[in-house]
Amino acid sequence: MRGRPSAAAMVAGFLAALQFLAVPLARAEYADVLINKRSEKEGMRPVVFPHWFHRIRFRCKVCHNELGFKMRAGGNDVLMVDIIEGKFCGMCHNGQIAWSPENCDLCHSGKPGTPTQIFGGHETSGPGRW
Amino acid sequence: MVALGVAAASASVLGQDRSWLPLSKDNVHDPLSPALRLLQEPGEALSKLPPDTAGNMVRWVEALETGAINPRTNIFPETKVNVLDLDNWLNTNGSMPVVKFPHRQHTLWLDCANCHEHLFKSKAGANKLSMLQILNGEQCGVCHGAVSFPLTECSRCHNTTFEEYRRQVQKGPEAKK
Numbered sequence: 386m387r388g389r390p391s392a393a394a395m396v397a398g399f400l401a402a403l404q405f406l407a408v409p410l411a412r413a414e415y416a417d418v419l420i421n422k423r424s425e426k427e428g429m430r431p432v433v434f435p436h437w438f439h440r441i442r443f444r445c446k447v448c449h450n451e452l453g454f455k456m457r458a459g460g461n462d463v464l465m466v467d468i469i470e471g472k473f474c475g476m477c478h479n480g481q482i483a484w485s486p487e488n489c490d491l492c493h494s495g496k497p498g499t500p501t502q503i504f505g506g507h508e509t510s511g512p513g514r515w
Numbered sequence: 516m517v518a519l520g521v522a523a524a525s526a527s528v529l530g531q532d533r534s535w536l537p538l539s540k541d542n543v544h545d546p547l548s549p550a551l552r553l554l555q556e557p558g559e560a561l562s563k564l565p566p567d568t569a570g571n572m573v574r575w576v577e578a579l580e581t582g583a584i585n586p587r588t589n590i591f592p593e594t595k596v597n598v599l600d601l602d603n604w605l606n607t608n609g610s611m612p613v614v615k616f617p618h619r620q621h622t623l624w625l626d627c628a629n630c631h632e633h634l635f636k637s638k639a640g641a642n643k644l645s646m647l648q649i650l651n652g653e654q655c656g657v658c659h660g661a662v663s664f665p666l667t668e669c670s671r672c673h674n675t676t677f678e679e680y681r682r683q684v685q686k687g688p689e690a691k692k
Contacts, residue, residue, distance in 0.1 A: 414536070414541065417543055436662050438555060440662075442587065443586045443587050447586075447588070451589060456657050494551065496544060
């Protein structure tokens with residue numbers, strides 16, 4: 386049978402929880418997507434895709450309907466060769482609408498070692514599966 | 516100190532400070548990446564848009580409707596841009612207030628095919644919605660909680676009292692679903 390936690394332990398736990406809440410954790414902007422299916426294996430930094438930046442310029446339907454991006458982080462198999470051929474990101478990242486694929490670092494700017502994910506803002510931290 | 520901690524905690528939980536971390540400190544970008552000198556900072560763009568207390572701290576639909584932003588609707592000239600002005604009543608028998616689902620605001624951003632028929636059937640009443648699934652990133656939770664306003668904002672969807680719902684349904688049968 387487990388004993389009750391001591392008062393001191395409870396206070397310490399409470400303070401630890403408070404500190405966790407009070408100190409703002411370094412975190413991505415809401416809805417940032419980190420894409421690292423292949424990048425690091427290929428010797429590049431992972432890709433950061435900021436939804437906030439793109440939705441100021443394009444409605445969701447452009448990428449998620451016209452360009453065929455699935456709405457699940459990690460659900461899209463996008464190869465650099467596709468992008469260079471003008472598919473997916475390459476529809477705009479072609480040097481005309483947005484920077485061209487030679488500017489590797491501008492997209493491949495993620496922190497090494499970060500797995501593919503979307504950064505959500507509520508308790509579940511985004512979709513439960515990807 | 517504890518009081519300070521509580522104040523700071525509640526301010527950040529309620530999002531009252533409306534500040535955005537610089538890319539170099541967001542724990543997602545590599546601080547050593549040469550891109551950080553060139554990429555736009557979230558605060559620079561988002562601070563100019565209608566304020567919110569959650570997500571990106573931006574009321575995105577309001578930003579569209581007020582013309583604060585004017586994002587492109589299509590890339591291919593032949594794409595048909597669909598906008599549907601239709602409200603649906605959901606959760607009309609629940610313990611939470613009724614949900615008035617506006618197609619218009621959703622189709623300003625999305626195409627019909629983004630939700631129909633794989634996430635939701637078009638036939639009214641044919642969808643079994645569940646908060647458990649939504650919280651797990653399914654149904655509405657594919658976007659809400661990931662990119663559109665988060666699931667902490669209960670009353671934005673559960674937005675209509677039962678009294679108001681009954682009044683509106685009696686008044687306008689076209690809104691009844």
